[in-house]
Amino acid sequence: MMSIFRCILPTIAKGRGWRGFATGFPSDAIAELNKEMESIFGESPSSSPLGSSPPQQPVPPQQPVQPTSAPGEAQPGLTHVDSSGQAKMVDVSPKQDSERVAIASCRVLLGQKAFNLVASNQIAKGDVLTVAKIAGITGAKQTSHLIPLCHNINLSHVRVDLTLNEEDSSVVIEGEATTIGKTGVEMEAMTAVAIAGLTVYDMCKAASKDISITDICLQHKSGGKSGSWSRN
Numbered sequence: 001m002m003s004i005f006r007c008i009l010p011t012i013a014k015g016r017g018w019r020g021f022a023t024g025f026p027s028d029a030i031a032e033l034n035k036e037m038e039s040i041f042g043e044s045p046s047s048s049p050l051g052s053s054p055p056q057q058p059v060p061p062q063q064p065v066q067p068t069s070a071p072g073e074a075q076p077g078l079t080h081v082d083s084s085g086q087a088k089m090v091d092v093s094p095k096q097d098s099e100r101v102a103i104a105s106c107r108v109l110l111g112q113k114a115f116n117l118v119a120s121n122q123i124a125k126g127d128v129l130t131v132a133k134i135a136g137i138t139g140a141k142q143t144s145h146l147i148p149l150c151h152n153i154n155l156s157h158v159r160v161d162l163t164l165n166e167e168d169s170s171v172v173i174e175g176e177a178t179t180i181g182k183t184g185v186e187m188e189a190m191t192a193v194a195i196a197g198l199t200v201y202d203m204c205k206a207a208s209k210d211i212s213i214t215d216i217c218l219q220h221k222s223g224g225k226s227g228s229w230s231r232n
Helices: 002-016 027-041 112-119 128-141 186-204
Strands: 098-109 157-165 170-181 212-222
Touching: 098 186, 112 157, 112 186, 128 157, 128 170, 128 186, 157 186, 170 186, 186 212
Parallel strands: none
Antiparallel strands: 098 170, 098 212, 157 170
């Protein structure tokens, strides 16, 4: 369109008696020229080299603002990644021994049919809650074999409790792990409840396939350099 426009512009300008082609046109001349173009092409030109604003330069994208920390405050990072981005096991030898405690929880949604069978101890495989409790304790002791970069921790205590909740036909599982050492036991507590939840599913899957394990999370931890933390 613009090449055609440039070709016929001198002819139109000459026919109209316009002058000053090299220096620009008055606004009324530009308006008349637009009408002439509309009569030829059926539409007015979208832009004109006469009196038009120069093309705007693209605005460069804004760089994301990097978070800054207060002086002396260390940025949190991934401790299981080295400076080259490779996975590594954390060296805890410089740390001081302290009592470490962690509590985790999860929920197994059984559905009414499976819940009634568990509550009445009529599941064909046996006592669901007792078997799951033992499985959870065993799972906590095997955490370093299941999670590759976990340390092999000497646990001083593991507790796994399973409670039936009639309101949503679920089993609520809570696990606690304790040690005296150089690293925490959060993974041991969460492994305990996860394995207990999987065992509940395994014990009940013949009665229902619609069982789900949800809300595996840490509830509390204490000990170590970071101190105590609890979920609100």
